[in-house]
Amino acid sequence: MKKNVFLLGIALSLLILGCEKNNENGSIIPPYNGENVENGEGNNIPGNGEDDPSYNDWLVDYNPIQFVIMVCDAEGNDLLNSSTPNALSLADIKMLYNGEIYTLNNEEVATRAYMPTFYGLKLVGSEVRRELWIGEFAGDEFFDNIDITIDWGDGTSNTITLYNKIVAPFDGETHIDRRFYLDGEQIESSKILFTR
DSSP, X not given: OHHHHHXXXXXXXXXXXXXXXXXXXXXXXXOOOSSOOOSSTTOOOTTOSTTSTTTTOOXXXXXXXXXXXXXXXXXXXXXXXXXXXXXXXXXXXXXXXXXXXXXXXXXXXXXXXXXXXXXXXXEEEOSSOEEEEEEEEOTTSXXXXXXXXXXXXXXXXXXXXXXXXXXXXXXXXOEEXXXXXXXXXXXXXXXXXXXX
Protein backbone atom coordinates (compact mmCIF):
# COMPACT_ATOMS: atom_id res chain seq x y z
CA MET A 1 0.00 0.00 0.00
CA LYS A 2 2.81 2.41 0.93
CA LYS A 3 4.46 1.60 -2.39
CA ASN A 4 1.28 2.51 -4.36
CA VAL A 5 0.83 5.79 -2.45
CA PHE A 6 4.49 6.61 -3.07
CA LEU A 7 4.14 5.92 -6.85
CA LEU A 8 0.91 7.95 -6.98
CA GLY A 9 2.70 10.87 -5.27
CA ILE A 10 5.52 10.75 -7.84
CA ALA A 11 3.01 10.65 -10.72
CA LEU A 12 1.10 13.67 -9.36
CA SER A 13 4.35 15.58 -8.80
CA LEU A 14 5.40 14.96 -12.40
CA LEU A 15 2.00 16.07 -13.63
CA ILE A 16 2.16 19.29 -11.62
CA LEU A 17 5.75 19.99 -12.67
CA GLY A 18 4.67 19.67 -16.30
CA CYS A 19 2.20 22.54 -15.83
CA GLU A 20 2.73 26.26 -15.49
CA LYS A 21 1.10 28.60 -13.04
CA ASN A 22 -1.08 31.34 -14.50
CA ASN A 23 0.12 34.61 -12.95
CA GLU A 24 -3.33 36.22 -13.13
CA ASN A 25 -5.36 33.92 -10.89
CA GLY A 26 -2.90 31.34 -9.60
CA SER A 27 -4.58 28.41 -11.34
CA ILE A 28 -2.50 25.68 -12.89
CA ILE A 29 -2.71 25.42 -16.68
CA PRO A 30 -1.02 22.98 -19.02
CA PRO A 31 1.87 24.26 -21.15
CA TYR A 32 1.06 25.49 -24.67
CA ASN A 33 0.66 22.50 -26.99
CA GLY A 34 0.86 24.22 -30.39
CA GLU A 35 -2.88 24.73 -30.90
CA ASN A 36 -4.25 28.18 -31.59
CA VAL A 37 -5.27 29.77 -28.32
CA GLU A 38 -7.36 32.92 -28.31
CA ASN A 39 -5.52 35.73 -26.56
CA GLY A 40 -6.92 36.22 -23.10
CA GLU A 41 -7.21 34.44 -19.79
CA GLY A 42 -5.32 31.19 -19.70
CA ASN A 43 -3.03 32.07 -22.61
CA ASN A 44 0.54 31.47 -21.52
CA ILE A 45 2.24 32.27 -24.85
CA PRO A 46 4.69 35.13 -24.40
CA GLY A 47 4.51 37.90 -26.99
CA ASN A 48 1.06 36.91 -28.18
CA GLY A 49 -1.55 39.58 -28.61
CA GLU A 50 -2.54 42.18 -31.15
CA ASP A 51 -1.04 44.98 -29.03
CA ASP A 52 2.36 43.27 -29.11
CA PRO A 53 4.48 44.53 -32.06
CA SER A 54 5.82 41.00 -32.70
CA TYR A 55 2.30 39.57 -33.03
CA ASN A 56 2.37 39.48 -36.84
CA ASP A 57 6.07 38.70 -37.29
CA TRP A 58 6.77 35.96 -39.81
CA LEU A 59 9.97 34.11 -40.52
CA VAL A 60 10.23 33.39 -44.23
CA ASP A 61 12.93 31.51 -46.12
CA TYR A 62 13.57 32.37 -49.75
CA ASN A 63 15.19 29.91 -52.11
CA PRO A 64 18.66 30.92 -53.25
CA ILE A 65 19.06 31.97 -56.88
CA GLN A 66 21.25 29.78 -59.01
CA PHE A 67 21.80 29.87 -62.75
CA VAL A 68 22.01 26.49 -64.48
CA ILE A 69 23.61 26.70 -67.90
CA MET A 70 23.81 24.05 -70.59
CA VAL A 71 25.81 24.54 -73.79
CA CYS A 72 25.07 22.47 -76.88
CA ASP A 73 25.76 22.51 -80.59
CA ALA A 74 22.98 22.55 -83.20
CA GLU A 75 22.64 18.74 -82.94
CA GLY A 76 22.22 18.86 -79.16
CA ASN A 77 25.72 17.58 -78.29
CA ASP A 78 27.05 18.76 -74.93
CA LEU A 79 29.86 21.27 -75.57
CA LEU A 80 30.91 21.16 -71.90
CA ASN A 81 31.95 17.52 -72.36
CA SER A 82 35.56 17.39 -73.53
CA SER A 83 34.90 14.18 -75.52
CA THR A 84 32.41 16.04 -77.77
CA PRO A 85 33.92 17.29 -81.07
CA ASN A 86 34.44 21.08 -80.98
CA ALA A 87 33.83 21.15 -77.20
CA LEU A 88 34.65 24.31 -75.31
CA SER A 89 37.93 24.40 -73.43
CA LEU A 90 36.81 24.22 -69.79
CA ALA A 91 40.09 25.74 -68.61
CA ASP A 92 39.35 28.88 -70.65
CA ILE A 93 35.77 29.52 -69.44
CA LYS A 94 35.62 32.37 -66.95
CA MET A 95 32.98 34.44 -65.23
CA LEU A 96 33.19 38.14 -64.38
CA TYR A 97 31.03 39.23 -61.45
CA ASN A 98 31.31 42.19 -59.11
CA GLY A 99 34.76 43.12 -60.42
CA GLU A 100 36.22 39.64 -59.87
CA ILE A 101 37.10 36.87 -62.32
CA TYR A 102 36.03 33.32 -61.45
CA THR A 103 37.27 30.12 -63.05
CA LEU A 104 35.57 26.74 -62.79
CA ASN A 105 35.28 25.57 -59.21
CA ASN A 106 35.38 21.81 -58.68
CA GLU A 107 34.30 21.69 -55.04
CA GLU A 108 31.33 19.47 -54.22
CA VAL A 109 28.00 21.30 -53.93
CA ALA A 110 25.68 20.52 -51.00
CA THR A 111 22.22 19.32 -51.96
CA ARG A 112 20.23 19.78 -48.71
CA ALA A 113 18.76 22.89 -47.14
CA TYR A 114 21.44 25.37 -46.13
CA MET A 115 22.24 29.05 -46.22
CA PRO A 116 23.09 30.36 -49.71
CA THR A 117 26.77 29.91 -50.49
CA PHE A 118 28.32 31.82 -53.35
CA TYR A 119 30.64 29.38 -55.09
CA GLY A 120 31.13 31.35 -58.29
CA LEU A 121 31.23 29.25 -61.47
CA LYS A 122 30.95 25.49 -61.12
CA LEU A 123 30.92 22.52 -63.52
CA VAL A 124 28.59 19.71 -62.45
CA GLY A 125 27.19 16.61 -64.05
CA SER A 126 28.40 13.40 -65.62
CA GLU A 127 29.72 12.26 -68.97
CA VAL A 128 26.13 12.21 -70.23
CA ARG A 129 25.28 15.86 -69.53
CA ARG A 130 27.26 18.65 -67.90
CA GLU A 131 26.08 22.02 -66.67
CA LEU A 132 27.63 25.23 -65.44
CA TRP A 133 26.19 26.50 -62.20
CA ILE A 134 26.51 30.14 -61.20
CA GLY A 135 25.61 31.20 -57.70
CA GLU A 136 24.24 30.96 -55.25
CA PHE A 137 22.74 34.36 -54.64
CA ALA A 138 20.63 34.90 -51.50
CA GLY A 139 16.97 34.93 -52.52
CA ASP A 140 16.09 37.57 -49.93
CA GLU A 141 18.72 40.12 -51.00
CA PHE A 142 18.12 43.08 -53.29
CA PHE A 143 20.00 42.79 -56.57
CA ASP A 144 19.53 45.81 -58.81
CA ASN A 145 20.30 44.50 -62.30
CA ILE A 146 23.66 42.96 -61.48
CA ASP A 147 25.63 41.68 -64.47
CA ILE A 148 27.32 38.29 -64.66
CA THR A 149 29.46 37.90 -67.78
CA ILE A 150 30.54 34.51 -69.07
CA ASP A 151 33.70 34.56 -71.18
CA TRP A 152 33.62 31.35 -73.23
CA GLY A 153 37.38 31.46 -73.86
CA ASP A 154 36.97 31.64 -77.64
CA GLY A 155 36.58 35.40 -77.96
CA THR A 156 32.80 35.37 -77.30
CA SER A 157 30.84 36.19 -74.17
CA ASN A 158 27.29 36.46 -72.85
CA THR A 159 25.91 38.59 -70.04
CA ILE A 160 23.25 37.45 -67.58
CA THR A 161 21.50 40.18 -65.58
CA LEU A 162 19.68 39.56 -62.30
CA TYR A 163 17.07 41.75 -60.65
CA ASN A 164 15.68 40.53 -57.32
CA LYS A 165 13.58 42.44 -54.80
CA ILE A 166 11.29 41.36 -51.97
CA VAL A 167 8.10 43.43 -52.14
CA ALA A 168 6.27 43.64 -48.82
CA PRO A 169 3.27 45.94 -49.09
CA PHE A 170 1.53 46.99 -45.88
CA ASP A 171 -1.85 45.78 -47.08
CA GLY A 172 -0.98 42.68 -49.08
CA GLU A 173 1.11 39.57 -49.28
CA THR A 174 4.85 39.64 -49.64
CA HIS A 175 6.09 38.57 -53.05
CA ILE A 176 9.32 38.49 -55.01
CA ASP A 177 9.97 40.65 -58.04
CA ARG A 178 12.63 38.55 -59.77
CA ARG A 179 13.76 39.06 -63.36
CA PHE A 180 16.45 37.47 -65.50
CA TYR A 181 17.99 38.87 -68.68
CA LEU A 182 20.34 37.36 -71.24
CA ASP A 183 22.30 39.89 -73.29
CA GLY A 184 19.67 42.54 -72.49
CA GLU A 185 16.59 40.44 -73.37
CA GLN A 186 14.32 39.25 -70.56
CA ILE A 187 14.18 35.46 -70.14
CA GLU A 188 11.72 33.35 -68.13
CA SER A 189 14.05 31.20 -66.05
CA SER A 190 17.45 30.94 -64.44
CA LYS A 191 17.96 27.73 -66.48
CA ILE A 192 19.61 28.70 -69.73
CA LEU A 193 20.45 26.65 -72.83
CA PHE A 194 23.07 28.11 -75.13
CA THR A 195 23.25 26.72 -78.65
CA ARG A 196 26.56 27.45 -80.34
